[in-house]
Amino acid sequence: MDAVPNHALAAWMKEQGYSSRELADRVNHAVGELTGKPGGLDDSSIRAWRSGRVRCPKSAQRAALELISGRTALALGFVLRTRTKDQEPPVDRRTFIAAATTAAFSGAAPPTAAVPRRVGMADVALIQQRFADIIASDHRHGGQRGIEQQAAALADEALVCQTIGTASQRVRASLYAAAASFRSSAMWAAIDGRRFGDASNHMREAQSLAELSGDPAIKFRIWSHAGTMYRHMGRPAEAAAANDVARGLGLTRRDPMFASLGLARHAAIHAAAGDRGAVRRSFGQAREAMDRAGSGEVRPLWLTAFYDAAEVDSLALSAYSMLGDWATAEAHGHRCLAGLRPHMVRSKAITTARLARAQLEQGEVESAVTTAMGVSADAAAGHPRVSAMLATFGSRLQQIAPGSSHADAWRSHTVRLKV
Structure with missing residues (x-):
């Protein structure tokens, strides 16, 4: 059978600015994080993907590429093989997550070391950097199932960190906040993709994690997303109730930027209910609150990246x-x-x-x-x-x-x- 060029992969590589060598290095690194063994790809391997000579990467490479791209293998133009008894077993994402997290955070100590590792804020910072990647993917593509899946997997990864060593209360709260952030991104990707059942499932888990974290900013994000979800579903009363929870949090009184976002989204909810006067008032109040918001405040990335x-x-x-x-x-x-x-x-x-x-x-x-x-x-x-x-x-x-x-x-x- 003649090879069919993979135009979808080529287009994505061009969009992201990847050469074959650069993508091979990136996938090898991700495979190493996932399995503990670096990948063995080189630029000729990527060219084989692009030319269609290799119609689908191996499972570890495929999972790594999906994590990097925020897209599914199918969306990147690959043809998934039907497994036979002689083929490799599919990669279990949760097994990969546990392996990747242990490899990333265990340092020099082997997994069976008698002394548990201390998880600290440096580890949290590594996870938060991956959250920044999710935010960037969302603003480029939005609504893609691959972004939703990647964000959900990273939420699980943040939770695995709770089990691989000892940590202070502050670190544990930060890990729960990171997991909630990833879940809320999975929720948003599902909302944007009109997969409201999936979004509702992510919402429930995100809300539980946010409560464990005690982080008011991520609580605001989740409830504000819930308001948007119900508005898109044509349920303005529930949308208003969810957004009211977000607007009732104390940080909206401390930081006018949060107040402004809550008001602007409530204006859209008023429009869904057909209340023209309330729409006009809420948008006016949203702009006034934004004018009061100082630029020197430290605010979460998810807010400053779009609002x-x-x-x-x-x-x-x-x-x-x-x-x-x-x-x-x-x-x-x-x-x-x-x-x-x-x-x-x-x-x-x-x-x-x-x-x-x-x-x-x-x-x-x-x-x-x-x-x-x-x-x-x-x-x-x-x-x-x-x-x-x-x-x-x-x-x-x-x-x-x-x-x-x-x-x-x-x-x-x-x-x-x-x-």
Whole structure:
């Protein structure tokens, strides 16, 4: 059988800036963390993946690549083999997690050493760095099952650290907070991917871990995510109740930035309930709170990585779209795109799709189609929320301008993208 080039892997490597040598080194290192034995890949191995001569990596290499990329092997273009009795057994992720954690944190002492290892804040810092990687993957891709799975696995890894040695109360609380952070990221990836059942399961575990940590910031994140989840599910009363829990935490009184986020998300919930006046008031209060927030405060990465004036405009775009106030929605959409930071790739795609709809509903058909075509191909075909928005856009375009040259252009565009 002729080899079929793996275009998905090649595209991902180009996007991330990996050479074959660099990716081989990265996978070898990850395999070493997972199994205790460094991988044996070189640049020719990666070229074999890209050319299709090797249709699927071995299980250890596959698991390492999924952890690095935040994507599944299938999403990276590999063809998973059906296991026979002569083939290698599949990698058990939890076994890998335990092995990786022990290897990473055991130092020179072997696993059977009589004296338990002391787990400290340096170990917590290593875990937190991996949380930063998850946040970065989410802002690039968003909603991907691979990110959800990777975040859930890292939550388990943080919990394994509780069992490999002794630790102070502060360290244990920090490990629980890290595990809760990873779970909340898994929850968010599931929400963004419209997998609400999975999101609810992650939420329950995240809430338990957050209580064990005693960390108010991660409690805020989880309950605020819950509010967003219920809003997307069309349950505004539960959304408001969940977001009220987040807004009722003491840190919203101490730090106006948290207060601002709570208010902005509550404005979107008011829109889902159809309360136009409450939407306007809450967004005004959110901006006032943001103006009071000092830049010198130490805040968690998950907050500073996304929440700013552009995010308020993004939520306003969503809210006024729900209310059918398309002109106001369009104005917020333009402001959001002008203020988005470069790493907010997922947010740019969502905002662009919403802006196109706002223009279309005002009869600006040519501008709307041009805007919609500006959504990246990866997001249009691969992000569940963006794909759904563009499908709705296409349906409304056919209703508003049936048979027009713009509708024909959009139809041809979607065929090329395979949306």
